[in-house]
Amino acid sequence: MPQVKLSDLNACSKADFVAALANIFEYSPWIAERAADARPLAGVKALFEAMKAAVARAPAELQLALIKAHPDLANKTQRAAGLTVDSTAEQNSVGLDRLSDAEYEAFERVNNAYRAKFGFPYIVCVRRQTKDSILRDFERRLPNDANKEIRTAIEEICRIAALRLDQQVVSDDRLQVHGRLSTHVLDTHSGKPAAGIAVELIELSELGSSRPITRAITNSDGRTDQPLIGGRPVPIGRYELNFSVGAYFRERNVPMSDPPFLDRIPLRFAVSEPEGHLHVPLLVTPWSYATYRGS
Amino acid sequence: MPQVKLSDLNACSKADFVAALANIFEYSPWIAERAADARPLAGVKALFEAMKAAVARAPAELQLALIKAHPDLANKTQRAAGLTVDSTAEQNSVGLDRLSDAEYEAFERVNNAYRAKFGFPYIVCVRRQTKDSILRDFERRLPNDANKEIRTAIEEICRIAALRLDQQVVSDDRLQVHGRLSTHVLDTHSGKPAAGIAVELIELSELGSSRPITRAITNSDGRTDQPLIGGRPVPIGRYELNFSVGAYFRERNVPMSDPPFLDRIPLRFAVSEPEGHLHVPLLVTPWSYATYRGS
Amino acid sequence: MPQVKLSDLNACSKADFVAALANIFEYSPWIAERAADARPLAGVKALFEAMKAAVARAPAELQLALIKAHPDLANKTQRAAGLTVDSTAEQNSVGLDRLSDAEYEAFERVNNAYRAKFGFPYIVCVRRQTKDSILRDFERRLPNDANKEIRTAIEEICRIAALRLDQQVVSDDRLQVHGRLSTHVLDTHSGKPAAGIAVELIELSELGSSRPITRAITNSDGRTDQPLIGGRPVPIGRYELNFSVGAYFRERNVPMSDPPFLDRIPLRFAVSEPEGHLHVPLLVTPWSYATYRGS
């Protein structure tokens, strides 16, 4: 979707307003229609609040229709028939378009079991998740009763909407929908930031295969020029950071054993707060290392 | 081979002495024969020195015959035809009887390239090695000239002999052929040794698949009752120690994130001194950990 | 007092038994007299239990007499008049014979306040304490009622007796009255135990001046040959361990800043369990260090 300025949304006709925001909530332009009456809107936060209020005030059957307007996760038939552009991009971001057979089966089981119990699709804001966490989330939610799941589905739909708004509406204020994952390598052998260390971030998966997220080289401050993940939620899940410290010390002619006691150091950790700032540093010599959850 | 007491070796006939030690050096009873003349031997160290001296004093062609008496590593045809009991046990200890196809091919390439260049088999004391280190050792040795390789082969043969002596001869003294790998988990959240942590030691492999070496549970002192590797050389190679700290802290009702920031912690390190004592401890809270090469 | 064997105590006359153990409980031979009837005693633990039982079964007025038989702490007049040999040694061990004027006054206030409230002296097993902890202990005990303080005084008297028994009676078993304080220096710059580091242990004091307890040099294993404190209780109190790491790295020609970032590293910690094993290691490079409570 093209970006639109908040000031334009305040100035335009109601029809144009609704057209611009029709798909912020999947196939549910009525929400934009109701939010239009709250204009002028002070910012994107106010816009989001107005849309959430429209959902909250809607009668139960309309809320249920909103929920049912959403596609299943990773459903091949629906994908073939065509999802909205947003849904497609969101599902692809978490890798739902590249599932292994085992993963497809797992997601199909989840969708079917959920739909069989509740009569509506299993909805989760996938951009805040990894494949593993989506399946864990499902395990936790399936035992709930319908009322609780309706509330949870609405919450997740609002999270999806917030991320779409953040991408489509340009405003002086910002929704708090981005997190950050960063690292820092301190060479405590020489007492300096470790520059030139190759760092790889990998998303771990219990079901399928792990997948590389990003690669970087530490700069003269021992940090990566860009955060490992930034400008978006940090998906809930398990990760490995891999640091090539053997090559680093070898290049500096630091005496080491053969093979080097430490070569590629893996740090495995989980992300639980997609909108938080998570800092995972490494303090390292050729013979020791330490890490901790920083901020 | 049945064990034999050093005192009996000192007291028995030369023929019995040679029979008992005929295969300490592969298919080369002449070494035991010459060592017999050094009796009485003060201990197993003196016995080993006498045997090494016999090898060192032997003419070049006899040394070469000793080298050629050894089998290729992981050679299917030779295995089918029958190795000595000792050679079989040694090669199996490092997993040469369970190679993947890719590994078989790698070892075949190594044997052939080496034999083509030097005219004798590539010999290494496999009980001090892993599959990976054997191949790395080969890469380093292949460029050598024949004289250097004859010396290296003799050294490796003596290491093989030392380990066979250590197993077969009972004496008051011991050859220094054993190393030790140990760990220790300190829970710095509660300031106590971490008891009940599941620990797994895995041998890593670049070529084939990693293989589990041992599993243990830490005792009330935060240590394993037995060293992870002990009573034998610690094979040169790369390893992963895996500590189930998430389960440990969960059982103690320590507040954690969901999923837990740290769950199964992998420490990857290399062993370079098979006869050394290597201690790899873990200092851990739910939010931080550290390790170092201890002794 | 000369040492005596448990077997001799079992074999000798009751009079000799009482004579040998008359002063295990200060000026109270009646306790030894009653314990004599429990002979034969299986060991020093059984002997101690018999003496404790005699105290526990004694009528209240006799228990009170036992309490009143004890001297004040650090009382100059009583010291001039003469304490028992044991009391003198015990009080001197904690430095009560070398108090500053301010400390004397503090102890005098404590003794007087306590005696004024309870009518008997303030008793504490000083060999398990430092000057600071004695005064802290007093602050906590003064608000108690008389019954609780009688129980506490008896407990402390039994702790004093246990330590006297441990010194005077030779037996196959031992009372659990000794603790241990140890250290270990790991040089994580070179990946080896740090040998030759000068270590100093200092007892800290809020009231008076700190006092050095022991000095040592780390051996090739990075440890001190003897524990910093061993073969006795580790007195409750606050301590500083001081490690001369600047000199250590300078001797090894490790590049450092000028002046060195780290030179003499102080670790300050408290001891709370006199009979426990407390291990306070140091992991150190010229640019970083870490410590933790080990065991």
Next chain:
Amino acid sequence: MPQVKLSDLNACSKADFVAALANIFEYSPWIAERAADARPLAGVKALFEAMKAAVARAPAELQLALIKAHPDLANKTQRAAGLTVDSTAEQNSVGLDRLSDAEYEAFERVNNAYRAKFGFPYIVCVRRQTKDSILRDFERRLPNDANKEIRTAIEEICRIAALRLDQQVVSDDRLQVHGRLSTHVLDTHSGKPAAGIAVELIELSELGSSRPITRAITNSDGRTDQPLIGGRPVPIGRYELNFSVGAYFRERNVPMSDPPFLDRIPLRFAVSEPEGHLHVPLLVTPWSYATYRGS
């Protein structure tokens, strides 16, 4: 001295220019006079370069006169007679106005020994130093020959000038004369920045008594709102950072021993680069801590 804008210095008469900068070099307005000819000056860096060039190009006797125009350090008689305002402020900043008797004697010895050997005063840029480092610097410089000391004195005089310029001249560019000392407390028991920790920075002294530099409380990010030292050189010397971690954990009801194993943690370290950024963090639980030189 009142601050003056660089643009005004470029625009004003030569006389005003010299008047404004007369004392940037102690009692040596001729340097400003010569620098005036270099106008217009692009910034304070260009101004400083012009002044340094004037010094460098001056004949030897004028350079010597510049050196001799400086007062002795901590000289009571000279202080009574009156130093320049700048010299007084600089000497006071390092505590030379509050020396103990022993320190006065040490400085007097230094001044006299230096003047006796070289015939001019011992000059050092005191705002980059502590009392200890001034005396250490002297020990290193006294063995030099006169030529080397003239060069060193000129260098120190230029450092003094740079700091005076930085304070007196307002320009778009800045001289690189400031360093920074900062800290950060990570509570690895709870996995969060440690907020509300009392931190004290103390300058250590071998000769006299240590003196507190600053006190602060960590904020919600575990940092102090202002750097411990900033906006000026970080004086070369030894320091102690003291962290009240016992109180912090007690307030959070974290289980601890009694007395707490860790209470007030001292980190002792040296500063060697006054213009550098030095970060000294603390990672801490009630049972462990670590620090390192960060940046």
